[in-house]
Amino acid sequence: MKSLIPVSLLLLSTSQAFAEQNKAAPKDRELWITLGTEAVAPMRESFKSAGWEEPTAVLAKDQVSVFRVKESQLSRLATLMHERFNRCAGFITHETQDEAVASLQPAPALAPQSLVTYTLDNATTVNALMGSVLETNVRGTITSLSGYSTRYYTSQGGVDAANWLLAKWKSYVPASRTDVTVELFRHASWAQPSVILTIRGTTLPNEVVVVGGHLDSINSSGGNAPGADDDASGVASFTEVIRVAMSRNYRPQRTVKFMAYAAEEVGLRGSKEIAAYHKSNAINVVGVLQLDMTNYKGSSSVDVVVITDYSNSAQNTFLRNLITTYVKIPQGNSSCGYGCSDHASWYNQGYAASIPFEAPLGSDNPYIHTASDTLSRSGGTATHALKYSKITAAYVAELAKGTAQ
Structure with missing residues (x-):
C-alpha cells in the first residue's frame, strides 16, 4: 500500500x-x-x-x-x-x-446479560465479513501508521496520524451510506484527537457496540516511536473490518462505533474521556471490544488470550465461544493488572468490556515502547493480526447482528 x-x-x-x-x-x-x-x-x-x-x-x-x-x-x-x-x-x-x-468507587456493572442475549445465530453475516478480510490491507495500515516517527499524544505526528486515519476511514464509506459518520473526538487538554466511525443501527440504534484500540505511541527512552505492534496492529486489525463492512454493505441492527483512542500510553486519557461522555449522556453501550497489540505471536501453544481481570466475565465467555465457533484458533486466559489498556476505561464506567490479546502476559512483544517496535519484529507480515480482524468481525456480527451482502 x-x-x-x-x-x-x-x-x-x-x-x-x-x-x-x-x-x-x-x-x-x-x-x-x-x-x-x-x-x-x-x-x-x-x-x-x-x-x-x-x-x-x-x-x-x-x-x-x-x-x-x-x-x-x-x-x-x-x-x-x-x-x-x-x-x-x-x-x-x-x-x-x-x-x-x-474513580476509587467504580460504577456498578450494568449487567449486560440482562440487556443483550449472547447468541451465535448470525453465521451468514459473520462469514461474509470474516471471509473478506485480507492480510495485505492489515499490513498496509500497520506500515503507514508505524511510518510516523512518533504518534505521541502531544506531538504533531500524533495529530497527523489521527487525520490520516480519519481520511482513510472516510475513503471506505460510499456516498450512499448516510447512516455512517466519521469524525474526530477532540480533547481539550492535549493535541491528538481520537477518531470515531459510527454505523447507525437499523432496528436497535440506541444500543451501541464499541470496538477500539489506541492510536498513540511512546518510546521509553525518547526517540522514534513507530509503535507497529503497540498499537498500530490493533487499529489495523479493526480498520480492515471497517473496510469489509462497507464493501459488503453491512447493516447492523445495533449501532457500531469503531474508535482509535488518543493518549492511552499516558494513563488511558482518551478512552477515559470518551467512556465518561457515553456514561454521562446515558448512551446504552451493550459491549466493548479492545484490541491492543495483535501482531506478535509470542506463544507456540495459543494464538489469543482473553484477559480476565478488569473485564466482564459474561462477555468474555461470549468472546471465547466466538473464537471457538468461527475463528478456530487455540486460545487461553491471562491477566494484565490495573489500568493496562483502554478496556479499563469502559469497565470503570460499568460497561461490559473484553480484550483479546496477542499472547500470554510475559510472552508478548518485548520490543514495545522502543524504536524497535517495527513490523519486522512480527516477521514483516500481519498474519497474526489478521486473526484479530476475524475475531472482531465475528464479535460485531454476532453482538450487533444485522446483514451483509
Whole structure:
C-alpha cells in the first residue's frame, strides 16, 4: 500500500522525535493518577532517582492509590510500568483530584446479560465479513501508521496520524451510506484527537457496540516511536473490518462505533474521556471490544488470550465461544493488572468490556515502547493480526447482528 505519510514526518530525526515526545505542556500541568498498590514503591523509587520529590498518596482504597503528579512525569511512569510490570499504561490519569478519588468507587456493572442475549445465530453475516478480510490491507495500515516517527499524544505526528486515519476511514464509506459518520473526538487538554466511525443501527440504534484500540505511541527512552505492534496492529486489525463492512454493505441492527483512542500510553486519557461522555449522556453501550497489540505471536501453544481481570466475565465467555465457533484458533486466559489498556476505561464506567490479546502476559512483544517496535519484529507480515480482524468481525456480527451482502 502506498503510504500517505508526509515526507517531512518520515525525515524527522531521532532527536526531533525525542523533543516532540518529551516536551511538557506549557505550564507542566498538575494532574492526578490512580495506581495499583504493587506499583507504588517502584514509582517512588523511580521518581526519587530522577531527582523528583517522592509523591505522597492522597487516598488509598481497595489496592488502588491516588497521587498528584506533573504532566511531564507521565512518560517516566509509563516507562516504569512497562519495564517493571509489562503494562501499557498501567495507571489512569485524571484531570482533578475529585475525579481521581471518585474513580476509587467504580460504577456498578450494568449487567449486560440482562440487556443483550449472547447468541451465535448470525453465521451468514459473520462469514461474509470474516471471509473478506485480507492480510495485505492489515499490513498496509500497520506500515503507514508505524511510518510516523512518533504518534505521541502531544506531538504533531500524533495529530497527523489521527487525520490520516480519519481520511482513510472516510475513503471506505460510499456516498450512499448516510447512516455512517466519521469524525474526530477532540480533547481539550492535549493535541491528538481520537477518531470515531459510527454505523447507525437499523432496528436497535440506541444500543451501541464499541470496538477500539489506541492510536498513540511512546518510546521509553525518547526517540522514534513507530509503535507497529503497540498499537498500530490493533487499529489495523479493526480498520480492515471497517473496510469489509462497507464493501459488503453491512447493516447492523445495533449501532457500531469503531474508535482509535488518543493518549492511552499516558494513563488511558482518551478512552477515559470518551467512556465518561457515553456514561454521562446515558448512551446504552451493550459491549466493548479492545484490541491492543495483535501482531506478535509470542506463544507456540495459543494464538489469543482473553484477559480476565478488569473485564466482564459474561462477555468474555461470549468472546471465547466466538473464537471457538468461527475463528478456530487455540486460545487461553491471562491477566494484565490495573489500568493496562483502554478496556479499563469502559469497565470503570460499568460497561461490559473484553480484550483479546496477542499472547500470554510475559510472552508478548518485548520490543514495545522502543524504536524497535517495527513490523519486522512480527516477521514483516500481519498474519497474526489478521486473526484479530476475524475475531472482531465475528464479535460485531454476532453482538450487533444485522446483514451483509
